[in-house]
Each structure stands twice: as structure tokens, then as C-alpha cells.
Amino acid sequence: MTAQVIDGKAFAATMRGKIASHVARLKEVHHVTPGLAVILVGQDPASEVYVRNKNKSTVEVGMNSYEHKLPADTSEADLYALIDQLNADPAVHGILCQFPVPDHLSERDIVARIDPAKDVDGLHVLNAGLLASGQRAMVSCTPLGCLMLLRDQLGNLSGKNAVVIGRSNLVGKPVAQLLLRDSCTVTIAHSRTANIEEVVRGADIVVAAVGRAEMVKGDWIKKGAVVIDVGINRIPAPERGEGKTRLVGDVDYASAAEVAGAITPVPGGVGPMTIACLLANTVTACCRANGFPEPEGLTA
DSSP states (O other), X not given: OOOEEOOHHHHHHHHHHHHHHHHHHIIIIIOOOOEEEEEEESOOHHHHHHHHHHHHHHHHTTOXXXXXXXXXXXXXXXXXXXXXXXXXXXXXXXXXXXXOOOTTSOHHHHHHHSOGGGBTTOOSHHHHHHHHTTOXXXXXXXXXXXXXXXXXXXXXXXXXXXXXXXXXXTTHHHHHHHHHHTTOEEEEEOTTOTTHHHHHHTOSEEEEOSOOTTOBOGGGSOTTOEEEEOOOEEEEOGGGOTTOEEEEOSBOHHHHTTTOSEEOOTTTSSHHHHHHHHHHHHHHHHHHHHTOOOOTTSOO
């Protein structure tokens, strides 16, 4: 048995098509264009690539993109003044600050400054609290992407046993909350979990988000389980030449694919979903701000 490969790239492309259609309807019927503002402080090369990709994707689906590039020595006061301005701007429906930021700035404080209704990264403590208490929230993009891939693969998730490996605020905890909300029985496993292999072996759904290369082996996986690998780890690849590396997930793909029912590859699985979900969240925020019906199939 070889697992079905869950193609996140193809799913994200279909999702972007749905988003573009919804944006076109908002423009035509309501004369409103969703707007996403991205703030980049400093010149981190990886961050510059991410911001460029976000800008390109935003424009491609017909939304307004507002880029704010600030020098690395930007003061906290100046950054907060910009965020306050964007919070007050009715043309801006989503705001995110690209992390990491220079050391003199606090990521936690930056997130806290963003209006929770415009927090399309879903990182504000208010959104975390709303999600945990089963209320309407802005949901973090990567967990939302995981949920959409699982719903597409399995349909109704009710009654499934799910194990989330990793307890980060960014992925592990929100994924667990989303799965609970879809009526899964959820276990969060982590570095201190005793007999973690046995815990994972009981799962119909495994979400690996621990940040350790190929930690989850095939013999941890129940036959037919669906495996969502959130990990992105760069490891040496001497077979490609001296000093070369390759990307792998938190799951040992080769062995897991022999027993799983379906599995996400790395790269090409969860990764492409993140920007698609960011765009979806911006459309959702726009609809909520204006009292329009939320887009079907694009929310949690």
C-alpha cells in the first residue's frame, strides 16, 4: 500500500480561484475591494521573498496590496503609529507584520497592537481566546490550511482520533482547537509525552508540527491514517554535492507513505496553503467588516 499524496499546491491553486471569484463579486455587487497591508521592518532576505510572494498573490486574486517597508532601525513608536493608521483605514481589511523583526522590537507587542478583526495571521491573544472558546475568530493561516486539507481528504471529521505532535501557539494549539471544533477526539503530544510512538499509533489523523527532521517514523503510523506534515527542516544532502541541503518534514516520508492512507509531501503540502489561507482570511475580514455573508469554503 502506498499513501495518496495530498497535493497542497493544487488545492491552494483551486482555493485562489475561489477567492478571486469572491473578490470579483464583492467589487461588482458591493463596490468593495479587500485590502491587505504587509509591514516589513529591515532587510531579511527570506522575509523579502515572502513579502514579494504575498504581494504577487494578493494582486493576482484582484485584491489591493499595501506594502510598507521600514528601515531596520525603525522605532517602536513609528511602527505603532503605522499600525494605528492601518487599523483606522477602512480600505485595509488585513494587516500583518512579517517576522522576524529586529531585536529592539517585540513580536508579541506588535501583534497586540493590530486590531484583532484585521489580524489575518490569527496571532492576537483575543483571536486565540475566541477560537479556544468556540467563537468566531480570525484563524492562523497554517492551522486553517491543515484543516482544509483534512476536510477535503476525509469529509466529515467527527469522531476521528487525532494526534497533534507539537504544542506551539502558532500551529499545535490552534490545530488542536480546530479539530476539537470539528468533533475529533484530540490528543496533543510533545517532547515530554511518554510512549509517544504508541500515542501516535492510535490516531486516524496525525498532524506533525514539532520542528524535528523526520522524527515521526512509519511504524508510528496506523494503517490508513491521514498524515499532515507541517515541518520544514533543512538537512545536509551530500548526494547533491558538497554543502548542498534539502527540505524534509517532521515525518519520515518514505516509511510513513508505505502505511498511511494519505500524506502531505514536504515541500508541496501544507506550505502552499499558508498564503492561500492568508488571502482567504483577508476576504473573510472584509466581509465581516462590511456585514456581508462570509465566503463559503474559505473559513474554519
